[in-house]
Amino acid sequence: MLLAEASSEMDTTAIESLFWIAAAAVASPLISRVTRGYVPDAVVLLIAGMVVGPNMLGWADNDSVAILSQMGLGLLFLLAGYELDPQLLSGKSGRVARLTWLIGLGSALVVVTLTVPGEGFSTHIAVAIALTSTALGTLLPIIREAGVLDTPLGRSVMAHGAVGELGPILAMSLLLTSRDLVGALVVLVLFGVAAVIIGAVPQRLITRVPGVRRAVTVMRGGTIQLPVRIVILLLVSLMTVAAVFDLDVVLGAFAAGLILRRLIGPEQQEVGKSLEVIGFGVFIPVFFVTSGMGIDVTAVLGHPGMWAALVAAIAVARGLPVWLSERYIEHGANLEFGHERAQLALYAATGLPIIVAVTQVATASDLMSIGVASTLVAAGATTVLLFPMVARLIGARHRSDVTT
Numbered sequence: 001m002l003l004a005e006a007s008s009e010m011d012t013t014a015i016e017s018l019f020w021i022a023a024a025a026v027a028s029p030l031i032s033r034v035t036r037g038y039v040p041d042a043v044v045l046l047i048a049g050m051v052v053g054p055n056m057l058g059w060a061d062n063d064s065v066a067i068l069s070q071m072g073l074g075l076l077f078l079l080a081g082y083e084l085d086p087q088l089l090s091g092k093s094g095r096v097a098r099l100t101w102l103i104g105l106g107s108a109l110v111v112v113t114l115t116v117p118g119e120g121f122s123t124h125i126a127v128a129i130a131l132t133s134t135a136l137g138t139l140l141p142i143i144r145e146a147g148v149l150d151t152p153l154g155r156s157v158m159a160h161g162a163v164g165e166l167g168p169i170l171a172m173s174l175l176l177t178s179r180d181l182v183g184a185l186v187v188l189v190l191f192g193v194a195a196v197i198i199g200a201v202p203q204r205l206i207t208r209v210p211g212v213r214r215a216v217t218v219m220r221g222g223t224i225q226l227p228v229r230i231v232i233l234l235l236v237s238l239m240t241v242a243a244v245f246d247l248d249v250v251l252g253a254f255a256a257g258l259i260l261r262r263l264i265g266p267e268q269q270e271v272g273k274s275l276e277v278i279g280f281g282v283f284i285p286v287f288f289v290t291s292g293m294g295i296d297v298t299a300v301l302g303h304p305g306m307w308a309a310l311v312a313a314i315a316v317a318r319g320l321p322v323w324l325s326e327r328y329i330e331h332g333a334n335l336e337f338g339h340e341r342a343q344l345a346l347y348a349a350t351g352l353p354i355i356v357a358v359t360q361v362a363t364a365s366d367l368m369s370i371g372v373a374s375t376l377v378a379a380g381a382t383t384v385l386l387f388p389m390v391a392r393l394i395g396a397r398h399r400s401d402v403t404t
Contacts, residue, residue: 014064021060024048025285037145038392042138042288042352043385049292056297062290070239072287074253075279076353078235080137080165081257082272088159093331097163100325104132105171108317125175126362130376131310131317133354134164135384139347141280142388146395152333153340160322160348168354169254173247176361191245195252198237199259202230220270228274231260250357291356291377299371300378310379311386319349319387339398346391355380 028044052059062069088094108128116124139161140149148154173191174184206213219226235256242252264271300307323345326335335341359376362368368376 013061017060017062017064018068020048020052021065021286021289024052024289028285037142038389040138040142040384040388043381045285045288046292046295046352046381046384049289050295050297051292052289053293053295055293055295060289060293062293065286065290068283068286069290070249070287072279072283072285073353073357074235074239074249074256075275075283076137076287077165077250077253078231078257078260079275079279080140080162081254082261082275083140084136084158084162084258084261086258086261088155089162091332093159093333094163096325096329096331097159098167100160100321101132101163101167104317104321105129105167107321108132108313111313111317120367122176122365123362123367125171126358126367127372127376128317129168129171129176130351130355130358130380131314132164133168133351133358134161134318134348135350135352135354135380136161136165138352138384139350139388143347146388146392148343148395152335153343156326156333156335156340156344157347160344164318164348164351165354166254168358169248169251172358172361173251176358176365176367177246179246187245187247191241191247191251191255194241194245195238195255195259198234198241199262202234203263225274227264227271228278231256231271231275234260248357248361250353287353291352292381294356294374295377295381296370296374299374303371303375306372306375307378307382310376311382314351314379314383315349315387318351319345322348337398339394343391343394346387346394350383350387352377352380352384 024045028041028048031044032039032041049060049062051057054061089097105128108131109124112124112127112131116127136158139157143149143154143157148157170188173188174181177184179187206216216226216230235253238252238256238259239249240252242249242255323341326341326344335344356377359368359373363370363373
């Protein structure tokens with residue numbers, strides 16, 4: 001009788017939420033396939049979250065699965081950091097990509113300050129950071145499926161995408177904080193030192209302690225999957241360090257991906273595939289669905305002009321500087337054709353995860369209202385829907401023109 005009474009009083013919100021998230025995770029790739037990939041899986045997951053979330057049907061609650069959503073966000077950025085080739089950020093092309101992002105951030109800040117007067121600097125910089133982000137983790141499967149990942153266009157997308165993720169992450173850590181700029185910079189440096197130490201420990205163990213490498217190799221399969229467990233520990237460790245330093249966890253996740261690439265390299269395909277299975281199969285769909293749950297549909301539909309204006313602002317603040325730099329600044333790896341430059345600008349202006357992270361930080365700090373945050377996230381989701389689709393249509397039209 002006691003067990004029956006206890007079980008009847010259990011909160012079933014979490015398991016019910018997981019059911020609807022799992023249903024959305026299964027349905028989303030099927031819907032995306034019906035549209036021949038022009039509607040990305042991430043957009044379907046966001047829409048599903050909006051529908052089943054507390055702002056519409058109320059069948060699911062994002063608070064009950066918040067930790068799973070955080071793991072999904074972490075794995076999304078870990079995979080983005082792991083896929084990033086650091087050589088793309090070096091040389092003149094890397095400098096041009098960094099300068100392009102800074103110019104876009106400055107332009108966005110000026111526009112936001114002039115169009116939204118009366119708000120504080122932190123509010124303006126939060127919106128400007130969101131406008132100049134690139135969803136590299138979201139773009140990876142899209143450009144891979146489009147067959148452009150290993151082309152000059154794909155490498156340019158990776159370079160600008162890396163800056164479009166790393167730049168906003170660092171800007172958030174420095175500018176969206178209660179500390180002054182010097183204090184935030186000191187904390188960021190301390191985090192970097194901690195990340196180097198955490199990354200050096202497994203490397204030293206593998207190279208200097210006899211038998212460790214062999215043990216990891218022997219236990220990499222079956223029911224143990226030790227390398228994957230080590231990666232998850234690395235991810236959670238750096239996310240924890242970022243949280244302790246009062247930084248956003250996406251900084252720790254991205255750093256974990258960079259460290260992982262340095263430790264094992266991209267040639268370790270088994271580990272990479274296992275992480276993709278865990279990430280895109282389980283945790284990352286949870287992140288996108290719960291992000292959709294946080295969108296206030298009424299606020300978005302109540303201000304359609306703001307929604308459209310933010311989509312256009314993202315295109316101008318992020319896409320236009322990328323197109324101009326690729327067209328007029330010689331860096332030795334410029335894209336030759338106009339259609340490729342247009343595709344690059346559209347891909348670079350595709351932003352969502354950073355926008356979600358920025359709005360979460362801004363709303364928690366009372367720098368942004370829920371309505372504005374919802375509209376900004378909806379605009380980011382719109383860029384994920386429209387910009388890659390238009391880029392693919394441009395590429396398909398060029399290929400058809402060439403064949404004819």
